[in-house]
Every structure is written in structure tokens, then in C-alpha cells.
Amino acid sequence: MYDLLVVGAGNMGSALAVGMGNAEGGPKSIAILDHTLNKAQAVAARLPQGRALTELESADVYLLAVKPHHIRNVVKELPAGAKVISVAAGIRLAQLNSWLVKGGAIVRAMPNTACEIGQGVTAVCATAGSEDLAARAQEWFRLVGEVFLVPEKQFDVVSALSGSGPAYVFLLLEAMQEAGITLGLPAAMALDLARATVRGAGLLSQARQDDPRAMRLAVTSPGGMTAEAIAVFEKLRFRHQVLTAVRAAAERSQELSALAED
Template identity: 70%
Template sequence: MYDLLVVGGGAMGGALAVGMGGAEGGPRSIAILDHTPAKAQAIASMLPAGAAVNTLEPAEVYLLAVKPHHMRGVLSSLPVGAKAISVAAGVRLEQLKSWAPSGCEVVRAMPNTACEIAAGVTAICGDENDGALIARAKELFQLVGEVFVIAENQFDVVSALSGSGPAYVFLLIEAMQEAGITLGIPASVSLDLARATIRGAGMLADSKRVDPRSLRLAVTSPGGMTAAAIAVFEELGLRHQTLAAVKAAAQRAQVLSAHADE
């Protein structure tokens, strides 16, 4: 029996398998199942005790990293009494449990791709009877970053904020690089500057553990360069755009849930 069987070798499934498998104290044996065997083999080759499998072999925990519209078929194929963690966006606990065979336990998790470098953020939720599996899921995801156990009615917003969040940061890096290029800095230098700035600011915010507004004001001298830039962001509605973007992502999760039964 494998300690962990990851179903789905896409970006998220691969990141979790590599992150958990490479962590100290992680699962001793991990199997990867994907509809493209070569993809499963490639991920397994990066693990100290990884294996590519073609069927749902016995496992202590099944980590289901498939698209929402594939989740029903995967869950219904699990063995009776299996323990499963779904990372599919928008698919509710009620739906997941109704698709699983008798005696199965299922909880939800929403990680982000920074789990691959043990810097991820994961939200977890389950029913009141899922305490043991929630605890096991928390142990697994703490191998690859920070974990927050939340109520399911908050899950769509948390998924939109932290699950999709890395993409927002990558977009900001793109925009900063493009601004540098437009204003005369070579592309490679502009990209390095943007990456290093985002990395440093994130590390500073994490180490200080204070209100980010305080950090912003500390580097925003009245009438200075930074103040001029911040004024433009505020004038163009950065806060409103961010709220609208997160809201759109959360609403998309609700649409995915509605179509998951189809």
C-alpha cells in the first residue's frame, strides 16, 4: 500500500507530489496516476520513492488533483472506505461525498503552486465527522507551506485569494518588467529587477508581521517618487480592480460547482 496516491499529474498534482515527496518527514511512498503515463513517469522520477501506476492502487490517502468535471468519475472508482482529499476548485463537500463509494471519507483542499518549493498556502475544509482526515491533510500540506482550516462557506473566496493568488503576482511581475522595458531598461535586467523586488517585498512583509499599510507608508515620502506612483495606482482604481478580480474568481468557482454534476 502506498502512503499517498496522487491522481492527476498536471501543474498542481505534480507540484504537490514533488513538494511532499521531497520534504523531510514526507510520505515514504508516493504513486502517480495520470491518463498520460509518460507524465506520471516523469513526476515519479523526481521523487525519492515515487512510482507511476496505471490503476487506483491501494493507498492510505488519495490526493485527487483532477479537473472538476472529472472528479465524479475518479471518486466513484475509489475503493470502499478510501480516504480522499480533493483539490478541485468549486466542487462542494456534499457533491464529493455523494459520488464516493460507501464508507469513504472526503475533505477539500485548495493549495497553490508555490507548494512545489515548500512555500505554498493551502486551505482545508471538511465536515464535523472528518476530524482525523482533516488532521492528516493538514500534516501533508504543512510539508509544503502554510495551512488554514476554514469553513466551506469561505472556501470560494479563499481559493480566489490564495489559490489563484500566485497568478496575480506573476501578472504584476510581467507588468513591472514591461514598464521597465518601455522606459529603456533591457528586458532581462527589467525582469530580474521585478522578480527581486517582489521577492524582497514579500519576505519583508512576512518578517515584519505588521499592517502592510505601515510598510507602504514607510517607503512613501510625501511628494516623492513612490508617492507619485501610488497616486496613479489609486487614481486608476487598483483596489477596485483587485476586488473585482477576486470576486470574479470566486464566482467562477460557483459556476464550476454548478456544472460538476453534468
Template identity: 40%
Template sequence: MSRIAIVGVGTMGEAVLAGLVNSGATVLAGVRRTERGAELAERYAVTAGAPAEVAAGADVVVLGVKPYDIVPVVASLDLQPGQLVVSLAAGVTTAAIEAAVPAGVKVVRVMPNTPSLIGQGMSVVAGGSSASDADVEQVAELMRAVGSAVVVPEKHVDAAAAISGSGPAYVFYVAEALVEAGVHLGLPRAAASELVTQTLVGSALLMRETGEHPAVLREQVTSPGGTTAAALRVLESGAVRAAFLDATRANAQRSRELSEG
């Protein structure tokens, strides 16, 4: 199995590290602070060291640093032809990274999301011009250690990330609104939170397990002239569906602006 170095082990980097360790991969942690390296070594039984040191001995180098650090960090690693670089940063194109590495270094871009922290993530994977289909599939398989992964052309990354990358924020926004609605209806906050949480979990699992279109599942809950129909009528009159369309368009546009910047 490939030796994988993770450079920049913050929240998302650590999630990927934990998933890969659990899958049996050989993982190296690239950190700037020795105390952070000691913490990761104790928690996951991985080898930790300076970023350039661990990257030098790796087949795959995963970059978990902030977007504004990607290019300077990758340029400092002294990468060699044949190594595979995986970026977890939003708004940084594969072309920008390829320009900072030697010829022959392969680059793949990944947009994970925060449920990766509990092994239930959704990752969008896109290869750069130097990466083969096999390289891209290898990265997708790595990301399946923390959930699911889908491969798309890079031109679709902004759109896909607007759905899955930022998607948890939309879900939490809806959850927050439903909890507040329950409180306004007289429910204790703890009870409202439990009702909302399990309803979201159960509904997501039902959609995944049945494979039904969400419109079909919605119709199964909605009796003509009933209470659900009354509630949905209010949501439609509030243009909630259109608001989600506008929100995801704004998300994708902002991602394109960051890439161009």
C-alpha cells in the same frame, strides 16, 4: 506514517508528491500510462501503478485529476470506509465527492497554488461532513510539505481561493506590467525583469518577517510629496484597489458557479 496514494500526477499532483517524498512519507503514484509511472518511479523512488490498485492500499488518497474527472474517478476506485480522500480540484464541493463514495469514506477539499512547485505554496483546507477535525489537520499537515496551509470552513473556500489559489496570476500580472513599464522608461528588458523579481521577493519576505500590516510598510516607502507618493496617486486615481476587489469577487462568483454546475 500514513500510506498516501496520489491519483492523477499532473503539475500540481507531482508538486504534492515531491513535497511528501521529501518529508519522508510513503507515497504511491496512481497513473494511467505505464511510461508515466516509470518516469515517476525513477525520479522519486515511489511505487507507481493503476489508480485503483494504489488507492486500495492507501490510508489517504489525493485526487490530482481535473475537476470534471473527479466524480467518475473517485467512483471507480472502490474506496473503503475509513479511507481519507483529498481533492485538489477547483469548483468541486465535498458534498459532490461524498455522494460518489461509500459511507464512511472521509473527504477533505484542498485549494493549493502553483508556488507549491517550489515548496512555497499556500493551501486552503476544508473538511466535508464526514471528516473530523483531526482528519482536516492531518491533511493540512500533509500540505505543509509544499508550503503553508490554512484551515477554513468550506463556505469560505471560494473567497480564500480567490486570494491565494488565483493570487499568483495577479502577482505575475503586476510583475508583467512593471517590467513593461521599466522597458518604456528605457531600461533593458533583462534589467527590468531582475529589478521587478527581486523587488517582489524582497517585499514579500519583508512583510512576512516583520509581521507589519502592508499599509505600514507602504507608508515607510512613501515620503510626503515624494516620487512614490506621485506614483501611488496615479494608481489611486486609476481605481486599482477597487479593481482588485472587483476581480476577486468575480473569481469567487465563478468558483461558486462551477460548484453549482
């Protein structure tokens, strides 16, 4: 029996399998199952004790990383009493519970892709009676980043913030690179500058644990150049755009829950 069987060797399933499987104290034997066998094989090859599967086998814990509209069929195939961790966006604990053949323990998690390098953020919640699995899930997700225990009613918003969040930062990176190119820099230099800046700002914010406003003001010399850029962002209602975007993602999380029942 495997310690962990990951279903779905896509972006998130592979990031988690590789991150957890290579961390000290993580699940020792990991199997990975995907419709596309060579995706599962590519992940297994990056694990010390990884095995690519073509069908479900027995495992202590099943981590489901398929798309939300595929998860119901996967859950229905699991053996009675299965211990399940789902990372599917929008899918509620009650839904997972209703699809399981019988009993079992259920944890819902919302990680992000930075788990692949141990720098992820994962929110976790669990059904009553799943405390042991929830403790194990937190332990494993902690191997690949920070973990937050979150009430399920906040999951849509949390998912929209930290689950989708890396994409917002990459969009900023793209936009900074494009601005550099448009204003005359070589593409590679523009990307290197933007990437190193995002990394440094993130690390500085972590190191200082300071109010981000204070950190922004430390860059923004009165009458200087940054002030001109910030004034443009404020005039274009950047904060409002971020709020509107995060709200749209949270609303989509609710829709994904409903769509999975169709």
C-alpha cells in the same frame, strides 16, 4: 499499499507530490497516476520512492488533483471506504460524498503552486467523521507551506485569494517587466529587478508582520517619486480592480461546483 496516491500529474498534483514526497515526515511511498503516462513518470522520477501508474491501485489516501469537471468520474472509481483529499476548485464536500461508492473520509483542500518549494498556502476543511484524515492532511500540507482550517462556506473566497493568488503576483511581475522594457531597460534586467523586488517585499512583509499600509508609506516619501506612482494607481482604482477580479474568481468557483454535476 501506497501511503498516498496522487491522481493528476499536472501543475498542482506534481507540485504537491514533489513537495510532500521530498519533505521529512511526509508520505513515504507515493504513486502518481495520469492519463498521460510520461507526466506521471516525470513526477515519480523527482521522488525518493515514487511510482508512476497507468491505473488506480490500492492506497491509504487518494489525493485528487484533476480538473473539477473530471473529478466526479475519478471519485466514482475509488474503492469503498476510500480516504480522499480533493484540491479541485469549487467542488463541495457534499458533492464528493455523494459520488463516493461507500463511506470513506473526505477532506477538501485549496493549495497553491508554491507548495512545490515548501512556500505554499493551503486551506483545509473536512466532513464530520473525517477528523483523522483532516489531521493527516494538515500535517502533510504543513510540510509544503502554511495551513489554514477554513469553514467550507468561505472556500470560494479563500480559493480566489490564495489559490489563484500566485497568478495575480505573476501578472504584476509581467506588468513590471513590460513597464521596464517600454521605458528602456533590457528585458532580462527588467525581469531580474522586478522578481527580486517582489521577493524582497514579500519577505519583508512576513518578517515585519506590519500593516501593509504602513509599509507602503515607508517607501512613499512625501513629494517623492513613489507618491506619483501610487496616485496613478489610486486614480485608476487599483483596489477596486483587485476586488472585482477576486470576486469574479470566487463566483467562478461557485459555477465550477454546478458544472461538475452536468
